[in-house]
Amino acid sequence: MGTLTPPARIRAFDDGFPYGPAIAPFSPDGPGAEVAVADLAGDGHGVILAGGSAGSHPQLAVVDPLSGSVRRSIEPVPTQANGIRLAAGDLDGDGRDEVVVTTAWGGDGQVRVLNQKFATVDVFTAYPWSDWGMNVAAASRIGFPIAADPRTLRLAARKRTQAIVAHFRDAAGAAPRGGFRAEIIWGDGTTWDGTVLSRGAGVYDVRSLKRYARPGRYSVTVTLKDEGGRSSRARSVALVRRLHR
């Protein structure tokens, strides 16, 4: 919860009780705060995001919820904006939250998607006009995240090879029984079920056999799903070279 008018103060609550310190994300003469929570690492631990609610040069501050300290602060939109609005959610399904930023009334009216390092990965206009300001929202995650780590596979064409196609790390920890299944879209028009190998402590490899007919660069999408409806998606790459005889 944050104060929209200055001075900016943020307070987290757990089941109705204050959790962690009262947070002052900006300087005392700064704006009020818009608030979002993002699990950037996909490990079940969120950070608090504070956005300047009004004024030019709006800041996006990343706050440690336990200490209340500002880990970093950036300016995610053009300086002439009049405050920003924030949301966070896992837009690409890899278990780690992206950050969505847009401008308040008087800004450029564009929606920006930032990755976990706060680099802009997408910019779009939601409405055919600018200056009006918007709020943004993203769907909430259900349950603990499963962080996906893609791999680069180096294979030879026309040769059947066994490969680990993706790693996954479940923030829920080790499952009591193997309830995961994996689907691999190979990028050459074929789809196959991968073998899920538990490495312990909630870490999984997905393995499969594959034979590509032709050399090239293929996008390999690996989706891990559990019985409870959670899922995570790794976008791996297969570099397939010509097989020399």
Ligand SMILES: [Ca+2]
């Ligand atoms: Ca993501």
